[in-house]
Amino acid sequence: MNHYDTIIIGGGIAGLSTAWHLQQALPHASYALLETGTRWGGKVKTDVVDVPEVGRFVVEGGPDSFITQKPWAMRLAETLGLSDRFLGTNQAQKQIYVIQQGKPIPMPDGVMLIVPTQFAPFALSPLISPWGKLRMGMDLFIRPRRDGEDETLADFITRRLGREALDKIAEPLMAGIYNAEAEKQSILATFPRFRTLEENHGSLIRGMLASRRARPASAPQDGARPRSIFLSLNDGMNELTDTLADDLTGDLRLNTQVTKLAPRPGGYGITTDTGEMMTARSVVLAIPAYAAASLLADVAPEAAAQLNAIRYVSTGTISLAYRQADIRRPLDGYGVVIPRSEGRAINAVTVSSVKFAQRAPDGAVLLRCFFGGSRRPDMMEVDDEELVRTVRSELGELLGIDATPLFQRIYRWFNANPQYDVGHLARVAAVETALPPGLYVTGSPYRGVGLPDCVHQAEQTVAALTDGLTATRQWEQEKTAFS
Numbered sequence: 001m002n003h004y005d006t007i008i009i010g011g012g013i014a015g016l017s018t019a020w021h022l023q024q025a026l027p028h029a030s031y032a033l034l035e036t037g038t039r040w041g042g043k044v045k046t047d048v049v050d051v052p053e054v055g056r057f058v059v060e061g062g063p064d065s066f067i068t069q070k071p072w073a074m075r076l077a078e079t080l081g082l083s084d085r086f087l088g089t090n091q092a093q094k095q096i097y098v099i100q101q102g103k104p105i106p107m108p109d110g111v112m113l114i115v116p117t118q119f120a121p122f123a124l125s126p127l128i129s130p131w132g133k134l135r136m137g138m139d140l141f142i143r144p145r146r147d148g149e150d151e152t153l154a155d156f157i158t159r160r161l162g163r164e165a166l167d168k169i170a171e172p173l174m175a176g177i178y179n180a181e182a183e184k185q186s187i188l189a190t191f192p193r194f195r196t197l198e199e200n201h202g203s204l205i206r207g208m209l210a211s212r213r214a215r216p217a218s219a220p221q222d223g224a225r226p227r228s229i230f231l232s233l234n235d236g237m238n239e240l241t242d243t244l245a246d247d248l249t250g251d252l253r254l255n256t257q258v259t260k261l262a263p264r265p266g267g268y269g270i271t272t273d274t275g276e277m278m279t280a281r282s283v284v285l286a287i288p289a290y291a292a293a294s295l296l297a298d299v300a301p302e303a304a305a306q307l308n309a310i311r312y313v314s315t316g317t318i319s320l321a322y323r324q325a326d327i328r329r330p331l332d333g334y335g336v337v338i339p340r341s342e343g344r345a346i347n348a349v350t351v352s353s354v355k356f357a358q359r360a361p362d363g364a365v366l367l368r369c370f371f372g373g374s375r376r377p378d379m380m381e382v383d384d385e386e387l388v389r390t391v392r393s394e395l396g397e398l399l400g401i402d403a404t405p406l407f408q409r410i411y412r413w414f415n416a417n418p419q420y421d422v423g424h425l426a427r428v429a430a431v432e433t434a435l436p437p438g439l440y441v442t443g444s445p446y447r448g449v450g451l452p453d454c455v456h457q458a459e460q461t462v463a464a465l466t467d468g469l470t471a472t473r474q475w476e477q478e479k480t481a482f483s
């Protein structure tokens with residue numbers, strides 16, 4: 001039976017970066033990284049599709065980029081030597097559209113996340129009614145909430161900016177891009193910055209304006225290119241997870257599902273689906289919360305109950321490639337988001353070939369449509385043929401695209417999107433308190449779903465774990481010395 005200092009379960013970005021940070025912190029510690037799938041990366045999944053006589057497409061099934069304002073994924077990529085592979089977003093065509101009565105309307109310039117920060121484009125925009133604009137402006141005068149209590153994103157936006165801002169800007173962005181439901185989503189777990197801005201500046205608009213003024217000038221002093229807020233890698237997001245996996249020196253195993261976890265003297269024992277047993281002083285579970293709950297049911301029932309309360313939804317993406325010449329109307333922005341009130345079968349469309357260079361060859365277009373989620377769970381169940389038919393009909397009606405795609409790729413992510421409902425942070429704290437020494441949970445179900453958050457949590461988990469391992473080692477050395 002193999003024994004390690006640490007066993008890490010799950011080979012997504014969280015498990016891979018836990019292994020990597022552990023390797024940096026304790027180069028002599030032994031570890032195993034166990035992944036049930038046939039490849040590393042989990043939800044990070046890039047496919048390269050070569051179309052004869054057209055060229056090469058880079059298709060993302062999961063994340064297409066990471067945000068650099070949260071620096072942890074970027075720093076990890078830099079340390080892995082990937083800086084010269086960074087691919088920023090297209091700064092020349094940044095427009096996002098919102099579907100209104102079936103037509104794409106430009107999101108006004110200067111709307112940062114959900115907050116207007118430029119007067120003229122906002123005032124002139126047809127997206128929001130005159131009353132809706134007035135109501136958003138009232139944010140400047142509404143008394144700030146400073147009690148530190150959680151609330152839903154919907155309550156927060158309605159309170160500060162009004163119902164129209166929620167329906168036309170915040171909800172479509174949340175549902176389309178973050179797969180989240182504003183009516184249930186915790187503001188403190190997902191956008192704590194908004195509450196901080198409210199607390200510190202008395203108003204979201206004033207806060208956003210102040211943080212924009214405080215940002216360094218967009219052209220860096222050393223003459224380097226301004227850094228994009230979102231970064232990908234030239235050959236897609238799998239470049240990050242593949243490089244990470246290549247850098248790991250532990251016992252790495254694919255096609256290995258952990259089916260059982262039990263306490264053992266001095267640590268824990270795990271059993272895999274092939275019946276193999278392994279032991280370790282500590283175990284990190286970098287897997288979905290419900291999967292962690294099932295492994296922890298006997299070892300830590302209280303933690304397992306809290307983990308089971310973290311809700312998941314299923315979503316999918318379908319990427320479709322076209323010849324540019326077959327598309328009548330030019331697509332000049334990153335894509336469209338679709339309010340729930342429009343009652344469409346898809347939630348959002350990204351124009352991947354505009355958002356990033358190198359995603360489609362010259363003369364071709366790559367689109368990515370988001371479907372499923374809590375709005376349309378039925379879309380997860382339709383077969384491929386019907387899905388393609390429905391999505392093509394939506395693209396025809398909304399964007400005037402009736403051409404036959406060169407190819408399409410479908411990715412269904414069942415029970416893959418953890419939902420940070422109100423009270424989420426308290427639930428996560430309860431899980432952490434209820435876990436016995438030597439057991440850790442990390443990754444997207446807990447303190448941030450984005451890739452940078454997962455890398456950051458991995459770093460923090462390793463810090464806690466190394467403290468634990470060092471303390472056990474000292475105790476064992478002292479015990480040996482005195483015995």
Ligand SMILES: Cc1cc2nc3c(=O)[nH]c(=O)nc-3n(C[C@H](O)[C@H](O)[C@H](O)COP(=O)(O)OP(=O)(O)OC[C@H]3O[C@@H](n4cnc5c(N)ncnc54)[C@H](O)[C@@H]3O)c2cc1C
Nearest residue numbers: 010012013014036042043062063064258443444449450451
């Ligand atoms: C469509 C989509 C688009 C997204 N877009 C972005 C984006 O643009 N930017 C961004 O930052 N984030 C984005 N995200 C979120 C981000 O991709 C995920 O939150 C993140 O990749 C999750 O990483 P993870 O390691 O926590 O989990 P996962 O990637 O789910 O990894 C967990 C791994 O554990 C394995 N596993 C489960 N059970 C066991 C077991 N018993 N034994 C062994 N292995 C097991 C699974 O096979 C899986 O590989 C997106 C997510 C989706 C679905």
